[in-house]
Amino acid sequence: MTDTPMRTQPADWATDQEVRWCPGCGDYSILTAMRMLMPELEVDRENTVFISGIGCAARFPYYMNTYGMHGIHGRAPAIATGLAMARPDLDIWVIGGDGDMMSIGGNHLIHALRRNVNINILLFNNMIYGLTKGQFSPTSEVGKVTKSSPMGSLDAPFNPVSVALGAEASFVARTHDMDRQHMMDMFRRAHAHKGTSIVEVFQNCNVFNDGAWEGITKKQNRNANLISLEHGKPIRFGVDDELGVIIDNGVAKVASVADVGEAAVLVHDEGKTDPSTAFMLSRLARGPFEPTPVGVFRAVERLEYATSSTSQLAMAHNEKGSGDLESLLRSRGTWQV
Amino acid sequence: MTDTAPRELPLQELAEVIIRFAGDSGDGMQLTGDQFTSISAALGNDLATLPEFPAEIRAPQGTLAGVSAFQVRISDFAITTPGDAPTVLVAMNPAALKAQLHNVVQGGALIINSDAFTERNLEKAGYESNPLEDGSLDGYRSYPVAMSQITRDAVAVHGVKPRDAERSKNFFALGLISWMYTRPVEPTIEFISKKFSGRDQVIKANEAAFQAGYNFGETAELFESHYEIKPAPLRSGEYTNVTGNTALAWGCVAAGQLARLPIFLGSYPITPASDILHDLSALKHFGVRTFQAEDEIAAAASAVGAAFGGALAFTTTSGPGVALKGETLGLAVSLELPMVIIDIQRGGPSTGLPTKPEQADLMMAMYGRHSESPMPIVAPRSPADCFDAAIEACRIALRYRTPVMLLSDGYLATSSEPWLLPAVDSLPDIGVEFQKGFNGTNEDGEGIFLPYLRDPETLARPWAIPGTPDLMHRVGGIEKEDETGNISYDPENHQKMVELRAAKIEAIEVPDADIAGDADASFCILGWGSTWGAIDATVARLQEAGHKVAHVHLRNLNPMPKDLGEVLSGFEKIICPEMNNGQLVNLIRAKFLLDVKAVNKMNGVPFTTGEIEAAALAAIEAP
Numbered sequence: 001m002t003d004t005p006m007r008t009q010p011a012d013w014a015t016d017q018e019v020r021w022c023p024g025c026g027d028y029s030i031l032t033a034m035r036m037l038m039p040e041l042e043v044d045r046e047n048t049v050f051i052s053g054i055g056c057a058a059r060f061p062y063y064m065n066t067y068g069m070h071g072i073h074g075r076a077p078a079i080a081t082g083l084a085m086a087r088p089d090l091d092i093w094v095i096g097g098d099g100d101m102m103s104i105g106g107n108h109l110i111h112a113l114r115r116n117v118n119i120n121i122l123l124f125n126n127m128i129y130g131l132t133k134g135q136f137s138p139t140s141e142v143g144k145v146t147k148s149s150p151m152g153s154l155d156a157p158f159n160p161v162s163v164a165l166g167a168e169a170s171f172v173a174r175t176h177d178m179d180r181q182h183m184m185d186m187f188r189r190a191h192a193h194k195g196t197s198i199v200e201v202f203q204n205c206n207v208f209n210d211g212a213w214e215g216i217t218k219k220q221n222r223n224a225n226l227i228s229l230e231h232g233k234p235i236r237f238g239v240d241d242e243l244g245v246i247i248d249n250g251v252a253k254v255a256s257v258a259d260v261g262e263a264a265v266l267v268h269d270e271g272k273t274d275p276s277t278a279f280m281l282s283r284l285a286r287g288p289f290e291p292t293p294v295g296v297f298r299a300v301e302r303l304e305y306a307t308s309s310t311s312q313l314a315m316a317h318n319e320k321g322s323g324d325l326e327s328l329l330r331s332r333g334t335w336q337v
Numbered sequence: 338m339t340d341t342a343p344r345e346l347p348l349q350e351l352a353e354v355i356i357r358f359a360g361d362s363g364d365g366m367q368l369t370g371d372q373f374t375s376i377s378a379a380l381g382n383d384l385a386t387l388p389e390f391p392a393e394i395r396a397p398q399g400t401l402a403g404v405s406a407f408q409v410r411i412s413d414f415a416i417t418t419p420g421d422a423p424t425v426l427v428a429m430n431p432a433a434l435k436a437q438l439h440n441v442v443q444g445g446a447l448i449i450n451s452d453a454f455t456e457r458n459l460e461k462a463g464y465e466s467n468p469l470e471d472g473s474l475d476g477y478r479s480y481p482v483a484m485s486q487i488t489r490d491a492v493a494v495h496g497v498k499p500r501d502a503e504r505s506k507n508f509f510a511l512g513l514i515s516w517m518y519t520r521p522v523e524p525t526i527e528f529i530s531k532k533f534s535g536r537d538q539v540i541k542a543n544e545a546a547f548q549a550g551y552n553f554g555e556t557a558e559l560f561e562s563h564y565e566i567k568p569a570p571l572r573s574g575e576y577t578n579v580t581g582n583t584a585l586a587w588g589c590v591a592a593g594q595l596a597r598l599p600i601f602l603g604s605y606p607i608t609p610a611s612d613i614l615h616d617l618s619a620l621k622h623f624g625v626r627t628f629q630a631e632d633e634i635a636a637a638a639s640a641v642g643a644a645f646g647g648a649l650a651f652t653t654t655s656g657p658g659v660a661l662k663g664e665t666l667g668l669a670v671s672l673e674l675p676m677v678i679i680d681i682q683r684g685g686p687s688t689g690l691p692t693k694p695e696q697a698d699l700m701m702a703m704y705g706r707h708s709e710s711p712m713p714i715v716a717p718r719s720p721a722d723c724f725d726a727a728i729e730a731c732r733i734a735l736r737y738r739t740p741v742m743l744l745s746d747g748y749l750a751t752s753s754e755p756w757l758l759p760a761v762d763s764l765p766d767i768g769v770e771f772q773k774g775f776n777g778t779n780e781d782g783e784g785i786f787l788p789y790l791r792d793p794e795t796l797a798r799p800w801a802i803p804g805t806p807d808l809m810h811r812v813g814g815i816e817k818e819d820e821t822g823n824i825s826y827d828p829e830n831h832q833k834m835v836e837l838r839a840a841k842i843e844a845i846e847v848p849d850a851d852i853a854g855d856a857d858a859s860f861c862i863l864g865w866g867s868t869w870g871a872i873d874a875t876v877a878r879l880q881e882a883g884h885k886v887a888h889v890h891l892r893n894l895n896p897m898p899k900d901l902g903e904v905l906s907g908f909e910k911i912i913c914p915e916m917n918n919g920q921l922v923n924l925i926r927a928k929f930l931l932d933v934k935a936v937n938k939m940n941g942v943p944f945t946t947g948e949i950e951a952a953a954l955a956a957i958e959a960p
Contacts, residue, residue: 008674017823017824035777044806045809046803046804046805046806046808046809047803047804048803048806049644049803050811056812060814061811061813062811062824065809066462067645067803067809067810067811068808068809068810068811068812068813069642069645069672069811069812069813070811070814070815071638071641071664071668071813072638072664072667072668072814075634075635075638078630078631078634078635078638078639078642079638079639079641079642079645080642081628081630081635081639081642082601082628082638082639082640082641082643082644082646082650083641083642083643083646083803084642085601085626085628085639085643086599086601086626086642086643086646086647086648086650087646087647087648087802087803087804089804090646090803090804107631107635108631108635108638109633110633111630111631114473127428160543172594187907222737224664239528239830309626312621313621313622313624313626315621316621316622317621317622319622320622321622323590323620323622323623323624323625325590325591325594325761326761328587328590328620328623329587329759329761330575330577330758331757332577332578332579332583333375333379333577333578334575334576334577334758335378335379335381335576335577336573336574336575336576337381337568337571337572337573337574337576337757
């Protein structure tokens with residue numbers, strides 16, 4: 001960080017609209033993290049766009065003083081893809097919740113990830129439908145009792161990081177709403193990545209699923225249950241840093257470093273082309289009650305979609321010259337009468 | 338045949354001929370028909386074509402389901418339809434004969450590949466006895482020709498394997514028909530070497546087959562004469578032959594140039610609209626970005642995103658796709674962003690008849706989104722008109738900042754007609770300005786941007802695209818406050834916004850109703866879209882028979898021409914032929930309380946002139 005004054009201040013990124021999430025909602029801290037990060041990124045508000053679908057998280061664009069679109073349920077990645085292709089010069093953020101992104105918009109999410117169009121997707125995962133007042137979501141645990149599942153939900157949940165890695169996303173990270181600095185780090189990395197980046201944010205819905213992530217995100221539980229992934233470093237954690245992650249027979253496991261030896265501890269490599277190890281890490285925790293990795297799972301370079309589309313346009317232009325309507329109309333042969 | 342000297346056959350002049358090439362879907366009938374069309378166009382005939390594809394890519398060989406046909410009508414006078422019934426059928430196998438014979442006029446000519454009439458093929462086509470032998474073709478002039486065998490013999494000298502050799506038999510048929518209608522040989526020889534460039538053996542085989550067919554006509558003592566069709570008195574100028582889908586693609590490109598905007602197309606493959614995606618994907622040097630989306634919804638959503646970014650955005654599809662896009666189009670209505678949805682209508686509901694036309698998406702275009710969600714509708718009337726209709730749809734979209742539905746159909750999409758090329762510099766300028774600065778002030782007198790402040794003339798809101806300093810704003814599907822665009826649940830504001838959105842669409846300037854035929858007639862045929870050709874031909878026939886008939890054809894279906902109610906009220910009787918169950922009739926009745934009589938056809942085949950003529954006569958004669 002230099003001493004030159006920043007072009008903008010966090011307040012410049014706020015709109016005059018009253019923020020209307022429930023008091024105590026995790027979304028507030030995510031919004032604060034985003035507004036604090038923006039000046040650091042040295043970008044202009046007019047070149048920044050927030051696009052969302054439907055849900056509590058999807059109100060986000062109204063609170064950022066940038067261009068924004070509050071779209072329809074699940075379609076934000078598709079809307080953003082069109083915008084990113086038409087306007088590769090823009091910084092585009094896509095905001096959505098677990099229902100929006102993993103359920104009704106699941107198809108658009110995986111296709112955006114495989115195409116690698118230059119957008120930053122933030123998936124606020126609170127494991128519940130909030131705006132529709134508390135039904136189980138595609139990330140809710142089996143047996144979740146809600147108004148639509150009084151005897152417990154039957155659906156096996158998605159793990160968003162696993163899904164993203166399965167779709168061969170080039171940048172996959174995870175953070176949580178109790179750690180502003182970590183959120184800002186992850187958002188900064190996502191922004192710097194050229195291609196589709198997805199950041200899962202564990203987010204608390206204090207009305208319909210309060211404390212769902214507490215087992216891992218509450219301060220006193222973090223040392224034991226949050227595994228911070230750092231590129232090039234052995235994956236170690238624990239109250240006394242006594243635990244490490246090892247790969248045993250193709251499966252990531254938690255082990256006592258004293259038992260397995262330091263050399264056996266997996267050294268995190270986010271740049272691995274093959275996503276298998278990252279996927280194993282994503283399978284480490286079955287839910288927010290046991291050691292769960294946060295940080296950057298995967299950051300690899302792949303051709304960015306809009307850039308490739310632009311080069312095809314340039315190639316066609318080089319080969320055929322600038323399109324001429326007169327000759328297009330004559331391209332299938334003509335005759336004189 | 339030992340004597341190969343050309344026989345002097347009488348040359349008979351014809352005003353028109355309607356030929357239908359029919360064969361197995363792998364027989365190359367579309368190619369054959371297309372090439373015959375091109376040669377005839379170059380000779381100056383007027384023409385119209387009607388391809389007919391099976392829904393399956395390669396249905397089992399030799400079956401009725403696998404028959405692919407191409408009808409072309411060529412004439413020495415101006416025509417607007419591919420003709421009611423073929424006068425010549427080229428049938429490459431028993432299935433083609435069986436599937437198409439009922440279309441052929443009594444006494445028409447049947448040119449039949451007799452080699453294909455094996456026991457096995459007859460059985461596959463469902464014939465119990467051989468129609469070439471059992472007298473069932475007695476009412477026709479039947480010309481059985483051993484096309485497969487002669488083609489094999491002709492091609493053998495070029496070292497082509499017999500199995501591959503037979504593939505050239507469509508060129509034999511084309512050669513024979515070219516001789517019959519005195520078409521020149523050279524253009525087809527040129528076409529073959531261009532089309533199969535780099536595959537020398539295929540070129541040689543096809544050329545040999547084509548020549549063999551031509552020579553066969555000349556030398557075989559089978560035909561009593563050959564024919565000539567003189568050029569039609571078309572307006573002078575430069576012509577090309579276009580299908581509706583190609584004209585739409587070119588119209589989109591033209592609209593981009595006329596608006597000075599980059600083009601974005603979000604599309605998901607669907608019959609019969611995919612050709613527009615194909616055509617536009619090959620026009621990247623015009624700055625056209627095409628995006629093959631993961632589904633219909635994403636295709637529309639990506640277009641919304643591109644429109645927000647300042648592109649001239651399109652999504653192309655057919656009825657099932659429009660159904661899927663419904664919610665996204667509602668968003669576009671709410672965002673008041675320009676985009677064009679192109680619906681190539683096909684038979685439904687559900688998958689329906691994917692390769693057959695219908696005009697049954699009119700109500701969906703009008704009302705197929707939840708709540709009050711008005712959308713302008715434009716419908717082209719002929720293949721070439723698709724070009725102008727695309728520009729008209731874009732004009733409305735850009736000027737009024739609204740999604741616009743363009744309703745074409747499977748008939749216009751694949752059929753073709755000669756098109757007198759427009760002078761590019763005569764095309765309208767449809768450019769609009771992006772918003773560049775503030776358009777309001779706050780209570781402190783500072784400049785602010787009001788994204789929903791409307792132009793008093795058009796009621797359009799400003800189009801401020803990302804990247805424009807100071808105009809950062811948020812839009813969304815939630816109801817917006819008038820002018821500010823901020824979220825508003827205020828009851829009175831919602832009422833006002835619904836009324837404003839409706840008023841904006843209703844006030845769109847569209848041309849007045851055009852009365853063709855006899856403006857002072859008491860009887861009128863009302864139509865829209867692809868029925869134009871058949872209605873136009875009907876009117877000519879009725880006039881020849883001494884009737885007075887008016888023809889009003891709607892291109893702008895929403896809003897309708899401002900004078901339409903007055904114009905229609907001037908007629909005593911109105912009929913409305915539509916390829917649906919009376920959708921325009923319902924709109925007209927509801928809007929103008931006029932008793933328009935519905936004439937409906939929903940069998941996947943366009944109206945014939947005869948059908949509309951019969952309905953018109955019945956209406957004229959009715960008390």
